Amino acid sequence: MRKPEVCGKNNNKLRKGLWSPEEDDKLMNYMLNNGQGCWSDVARNAGLQRCGKSCRLRWINYLRPDLKRGAFSPQEEELIIHLHSLLGNRWSQIAAGLPGRTDNEIKNFWNSTIKKRLKNLTSSAASPNTSDSYSEPSKEVAAAAAAAIVGGGFISMQEQAMMNPMCTDPSLSSASSSNTSMQAMFLNQMDSSPTLDHGLSMYGANAYFNNNAPPCMTPIGITSGDDLHGNQGILGGVNIGIGGELHIPPLESIIIEENARTEDIATHGNTTNNYPFSNVNKMNSNCNKAENMAAGIGNLWQGEDLKVGDWDLEELMKDVSSFPFLDFSN
DNA sequence: AAATGCCACAACCGCCACTCA
DNA sequence: CTGAGTGGCGGTTGTGGCATT
Numbered sequence: 001m002r003k004p005e006v007c008g009k010n011n012n013k014l015r016k017g018l019w020s021p022e023e024d025d026k027l028m029n030y031m032l033n034n035g036q037g038c039w040s041d042v043a044r045n046a047g048l049q050r051c052g053k054s055c056r057l058r059w060i061n062y063l064r065p066d067l068k069r070g071a072f073s074p075q076e077e078e079l080i081i082h083l084h085s086l087l088g089n090r091w092s093q094i095a096a097g098l099p100g101r102t103d104n105e106i107k108n109f110w111n112s113t114i115k116k117r118l119k120n121l122t123s124s125a126a127s128p129n130t131s132d133s134y135s136e137p138s139k140e141v142a143a144a145a146a147a148a149i150v151g152g153g154f155i156s157m158q159e160q161a162m163m164n165p166m167c168t169d170p171s172l173s174s175a176s177s178s179n180t181s182m183q184a185m186f187l188n189q190m191d192s193s194p195t196l197d198h199g200l201s202m203y204g205a206n207a208y209f210n211n212n213a214p215p216c217m218t219p220i221g222i223t224s225g226d227d228l229h230g231n232q233g234i235l236g237g238v239n240i241g242i243g244g245e246l247h248i249p250p251l252e253s254i255i256i257e258e259n260a261r262t263e264d265i266a267t268h269g270n271t272t273n274n275y276p277f278s279n280v281n282k283m284n285s286n287c288n289k290a291e292n293m294a295a296g297i298g299n300l301w302q303g304e305d306l307k308v309g310d311w312d313l314e315e316l317m318k319d320v321s322s323f324p325f326l327d328f329s330n
Numbered sequence: 331a332a333a334t335g336c337c338a339c340a341a342c343c344g345c346c347a348c349t350c351a
Numbered sequence: 352c353t354g355a356g357t358g359g360c361g362g363t364t365g366t367g368g369c370a371t372t
Contacts, residue, residue, distance in 0.1 A: 018340070039358070056358075057341065092360060107361075112338055
């Protein structure tokens with residue numbers, strides 16, 4: 001039987017808090033010489049008074065040689081926003097799309113910077129004369145704010161819900177808002193042009209996004225030479241093909257998502273927790289994230305209980321990786 | 331110059347899924 | 352099959368530095 005490792009509790013011998021340079025050295029040397037094994041063994045063998053978890057975190061978030069330090073570029077920002085709109089708070093999956101960045105880093109960046117920016121946008125865009133009875137930002141405002149952030153291509157969750165009431169039925173969407181959107185993606189075999197309650201067809205919602213093509217049917221393409229934030233809208237859509245057919249992930253509006261998540265948790269006592277990619281191995285020494293992602297792909301549909309399975313992140317990233325500004329080579 | 335507030339980042343915590351004896 | 356151990360994840364908290372008063 002393996003030795004139990006109690007991290008944090010009843011283990012006064014283990015250090016906590018900030019890592020000293022000496023500890024970093026020890027861990028770094030050990031990892032470089034021995035590679036990753038059992039993390040509790042790493043902690044022991046490297047002579048660290050830390051629990052394995054702590055070592056793992058330190059390595060992944062700080063010491064890993066392939067980490068990209070420094071501020072996020074605007075392109076990375078956009079990618080994060082885009083992926084978040086698709087994946088919700090699945091930071092590890094989002095991080096898988098940004099080589100050299102960690103889930104923790106992205107999570108912090110989101111919570112500290114992007115969330116705030118969205119909030120500001122929402123409040124500044126909100127009309128004082130909203131007749132909506134609920135207190136959430138209006139759909140239009142939310143969508144406009146999201147569009148302002150990313151330059152187009154997002155459909156609010158409420159709009160998704162309008163497209164398919166199933167998606168908002170608590171009995172069906174017992175999981176997270178993100179899953180709700182994924183359910184929408186798979187369950188909602190959309191009509192050719194779903195109508196939103198404000199009278200715009202779904203494709204008509206393009207008006208928000210300054211985009212000429214149906215947002216969901218527009219392959220991400222800047223190969224045509226459109227500028228990053230311009231008409232084409234680099235984030236204007238994602239091709240996700242199932243069975244050779246184009247299906248469109250009903251993208252979540254970022255702002256509404258936050259509200260919806262809160263509401264969802266309150267209603268169902270549940271949080272976002274059905275992550276598709278459990279196999280993304282961030283420790284891969286050659287930092288070949290693409291391969292790792294590929295390894296985690298599969299199980300798109302997990303059976304009769306309507307449990308929504310994995311996103312095809314590879315497909316997702318195929319589109320994303322076509323962004324010329326994204327240099328994942330380092 | 332000191333006090334206070336804010337922000338970004340690092341690290342911890344608790345939960346869950348998976349593996350293995 | 353079962354339960355202990357481990358890894359991984361997202362949420363949350365703690366802390367240090369910077370800006371403002």
